[in-house]
Amino acid sequence: MRMRKKKWADPYLEEHADYALQDAEKYKGKWKELFGCEKLHVEIGTGKGDYLNEMARMYPQDGWVGIEKEHNVAAVACRKALEAEDADLTVKRMIIGDAENMREWFADHEIDVIHLNFSDPWPKKYTHKRRLSSSKFLDMYKDLLAEDGVIRMKTDNKNLFEDSVVYFQEGGFFIAELSVDYRRNDHSEDAVTEYERRFMEEGQPIYFLLARRKHTPAE
DSSP, rough: OOOOOTHHHHHHHHHHHTTTTSSSEEEETTTHHHHOOSSSEEEEEOOTSSHHHHHHHHHHTSEEEEOHHHHOHHHHHHHHHHHOOOOOOOGGEEEOOOOGHHHHSSSSTOEEEEEEEEEOOSSSGGGGGGGGTSSSHHHHHHHEEEEEEEEEEEEEEEHHHHHHHHHHHHHHHHEEEEEEEEGOOOOSOOOOOOOHHHHHHHHHOOEEEEEESSOTTTT
């Protein structure tokens, strides 16, 4: 369901343009320098920002970038980040824009981890090309990911997950981990958002995969 338009959203984003970036191309190739980190995470479709904020709190040694194209949603995420009592804005930023433009914002092999959390499943067959795990996006991710880079995907949508397994395999990725009920075990290393917890309480399985850009001998 699309969020109702918020009159304050665009003015708020403009006021905090140093965090909610609409000119992210200026950091292309310089993100790790900006954050003072060795590992860069990018969450595509960051929504209201709960996952990005919690993961950045859990792993402050890394750099975190969230991408969100819907301005109303992005404004909520931005406000949550800025108003959090324990917020460390030195390790994270948001980009306001469409992930199709990631090549403009990131240099080749600059990203270590891409997070796809509960992405829009685009269920109609003619919309499958819009999926964030479709071949169009995977080709781009392969360029942007570091040599040992990975993609972490979680979803509650079985059809999206099954199709995505095929997309990754056809795209030349190596699926290193896969689960059709990810939260049956404790994964304290991975933040649980209010959105995800609702599925868990309803008994809805969470599907998860970790895909590597390159197959390593250890696997």
